[in-house]
Amino acid sequence: MQDNLKTAYDRDGYVIVRKAIDVDLVAEAQQHVHWLLEHNPGVRPEQLHAHLAWNDPFWIRLVSDDRLLDVAQQFVGPDIALFATHYICKPPRTGQAVLWHQDGSYWPLDPMEVVTLWLAVSDSTPENGCMRVIPSTHHLTLEAVQQRTDVDSVLGSAMSDAHVDESKAVDVILKAGDASIHHPNLIHGSEANSSDQWRMGLTIRYVPTTTRMLKPEMAAPFLLRGKAVPGINTYRPRPRYQPGVHMPFAGCEAWK
């Protein structure tokens, strides 16, 4: 595991981690996306999030994988909670864009100490709508977002174009199993999927347990490693695996 991630992150507001997880776990995550879509007809593949994770042992197993927590620990320290997690999966040809934004503009967190690990569940390329970032914009303050109805998009909102210098944008090109980490103030987004391939990504928002989640009903608060801080956050119990209810996965017996 790379242990010098913080230098690039502090400079650029993001950093790439190659081969964050192995091919078997990637395959299970891909299977999970299709399982979720089958069990939630009517939910767009860009919108698999929030309460869907609350009672899903594989989802919590994935976000609490030790390799991912070891990465997160470099940014948030040893006491780690999950704040939110969202599969943003763009189907071939119809997958929607994510308009330019800073994550922190949306988040009820106090303080805004949080890091996103974006896990590539498929290859992520300019053609299929990989994430695009504007390096070093994490030094900027958070700007308000406005509703946008002129274009189909995952968030339905964006920051004002006045704050975005798209000529400086960089494509975050990842292989399935790689991850990128980004800062809550970093300006980023992604294009629609114009290819014949799926683009699957899982956002995982890790916080130190000193960060208060002000709207837990909208979050996925799980204690993943280390200690909770008394009086800060109420964590959900880990979901138990029930055959026939949940997707089976390697090691699911230990989650019963």
Ligand SMILES: O=C(O)CCC(=O)C(=O)O
């Ligand atoms: O998945 C994407 O294309 C964008 C991800 C994003 O906006 C985020 O992680 O905040």
